[in-house]
Amino acid sequence: MSYKAGPHFLQIPGPSNIPGRVLRAIERPTMDHRGPSFQDLAVEVLEKIRPIFKTSQPVVIFPSSGTGAWEAALVNTLSPGDKVLMYETGQFSNLWIELASRLGLEPEICEGDWRGGAIAEVIEERLLADKTKQIKAVCIVHNETSTGALSNVKAVRNAIDNAKHPALFLVDTISGLGSADYKHDEWGVDVTITGSQKGLMLPPGLGFNAVSEKAVAASKSAKLSRSYWDWASQLANNPTGNFPYTPATNLLYGLLEACDMLMEEGLENVFARHERHAEATRRAVRSWGFQIQCSEPKEYSPVLTGVIMPTGHDADALRSVILEKYNMSLGAGLGKIKGKVFRIGHLGDFNDLMLMGTLSGVEMGLTSAGVPHDKGGAQAALDFLAGN
Numbered sequence: 001m002s003y004k005a006g007p008h009f010l011q012i013p014g015p016s017n018i019p020g021r022v023l024r025a026i027e028r029p030t031m032d033h034r035g036p037s038f039q040d041l042a043v044e045v046l047e048k049i050r051p052i053f054k055t056s057q058p059v060v061i062f063p064s065s066g067t068g069a070w071e072a073a074l075v076n077t078l079s080p081g082d083k084v085l086m087y088e089t090g091q092f093s094n095l096w097i098e099l100a101s102r103l104g105l106e107p108e109i110c111e112g113d114w115r116g117g118a119i120a121e122v123i124e125e126r127l128l129a130d131k132t133k134q135i136k137a138v139c140i141v142h143n144e145t146s147t148g149a150l151s152n153v154k155a156v157r158n159a160i161d162n163a164k165h166p167a168l169f170l171v172d173t174i175s176g177l178g179s180a181d182y183k184h185d186e187w188g189v190d191v192t193i194t195g196s197q198k199g200l201m202l203p204p205g206l207g208f209n210a211v212s213e214k215a216v217a218a219s220k221s222a223k224l225s226r227s228y229w230d231w232a233s234q235l236a237n238n239p240t241g242n243f244p245y246t247p248a249t250n251l252l253y254g255l256l257e258a259c260d261m262l263m264e265e266g267l268e269n270v271f272a273r274h275e276r277h278a279e280a281t282r283r284a285v286r287s288w289g290f291q292i293q294c295s296e297p298k299e300y301s302p303v304l305t306g307v308i309m310p311t312g313h314d315a316d317a318l319r320s321v322i323l324e325k326y327n328m329s330l331g332a333g334l335g336k337i338k339g340k341v342f343r344i345g346h347l348g349d350f351n352d353l354m355l356m357g358t359l360s361g362v363e364m365g366l367t368s369a370g371v372p373h374d375k376g377g378a379q380a381a382l383d384f385l386a387g388n
C-alpha cells in the first residue's frame with residue numbers, strides 16, 4: 001500500500017472521527033486503576049457523564065462495545081422467558097431482538113418497514129392488549145443507524161403511561177447520544193444504552209447503561225444469569241472511583257476530555273450543528289435526484305443520512321470507487337437493504353468544510369462510478385450552509 005496524502009475521510013455513522021484533544025488525552029501512561037489518582041479521575045468522569053444523558057441517576061460504564069451494553073440492560077432487569085416488546089426499525093433493532101432471543105427472552109416484535117422510527121400508537125395498542133401484563137419491557141432504538149431514522153422517545157414513554165402499563169422502558173441511543181437531544185430523566189427511560197464510538201467521539205470500547213431507580217429495583221429480582229455485566233458490583237464500587245474489574249483506563253481519560261468538549265460547545269449547539277449538517281446533506285441528496293431512506297421528515301436523523309441508489313446501481317460498487325479514488329469511507333447498506341442504500345455519516349467532531357469535502361466526494365464518486373444523477377448537490381448544500 002502506497003502512502004495516500006491528506007486525511008482519510010471516515011464518513012461512516014460510527015466509529016466517528018476522534019478529535020486531537022481526545023487522542024492526546026488517551027495517549028498517557030496507564031495509571032494504577034486502584035490508586036488514588038485514578039480514583040479521583042473515575043469519580044469525576046462518572047459525574048461528568050451524567051449531564052450528557054441529562055440524568056442525575058447513576059451511569060454504569062463497561063469496557064465493551066455497544067452490544068455488551070445491550071446485553072447488560074437485558075440481563076440486569078429481566079428473567080428467563082420474560083416477554084419483551086421490541087420495535088423493528090432496522091438492522092440494529094433486529095440484532096438486539098436476536099440477542100434477546102439468545103438470552104432466553106421472548107421478544108414480541110412490532111414489525112416496521114425500515115423507513116421511519118418506532119410508532120408510539122402501535123406500542124400503546126400492544127400494551128393495552130396485554131391485559132395480564134406479561135410484557136416486562138419495551139425496547140426501542142432512538143437513532144436507527146442502519147436507516148437514518150430517529151424515534152420519538154417521549155411519545156413512546158407517553159404511550160406506556162397512557163396504557164397504564166408497568167413495563168420497563170429500555171432505549172438504545174448508541175448512535176444518538178451526544179449528537180441528537182436525549183433526556184434520560186425527563187423522558188422516563190429506565191435503561192439508556194450507549195457506546196463510546198459515535199456521538200461521544202471516542203474509539204470503540206466503552207459501553208454505558210444509565211439506570212433509573214425502577215431499573216435498579218428490578219435488578220434485585222431479575223433472574224437472568226450475569227456476572228461481568230452485573231450492575232450491583234459496579235454500583236457498589238463506583239462511588240469511591242473503583243470498578244469491580246480493570247476498566248478501560250485510557251478510554252476513560254478520553255471520555256473526560258470528550259465530556260468537557262461537549263459542554264464547552266454546549267449540548268444544544270452540538271445538536272443544532274448536527275441538524276444543520278443533516279439538512280444540508282438532504283438538500284444535496286434531493287438535488288442528485290435520489291430518495292432518502294427515512295420517508296418521514298419528522299424522523300430524519302441528525303446523525304446520518306441513508307441514500308437510496310437508483311435501480312440497477314449497486315451502493316457497494318459506488319462505495320468502493322469512492323474509497324479507491326477519494327480515500328473516503330461511507331456506510332454500507334445493512335441487512336435487507338445491502339447494496340441498495342449507502343449511508344453518509346455527519347456526526348461527532350465534524351464541521352461545514354468536512355461536510356463539503358464529504359458531499360463533494362460523493363458527487364465526484366457518482367460520476368466516476370457512472371451512476372446517473374443530477375449535478376449540483378454539493379452546490380445546494382453550500383448554498384444552504386452559507387445562508388444559515
Ligand SMILES: *Cc1c(COP(=O)(O)O)cnc(C)c1O
Pocket residue numbers: 014065066067068092141143144145172173174175195204
Ligand atoms: C453501533 C450500534 C450498535 C452496535 O454497537 P457495537 O459497538 O458495534 O456493538 C447498536 N445499536 C445502534 C443503534 C448502533 O448504532
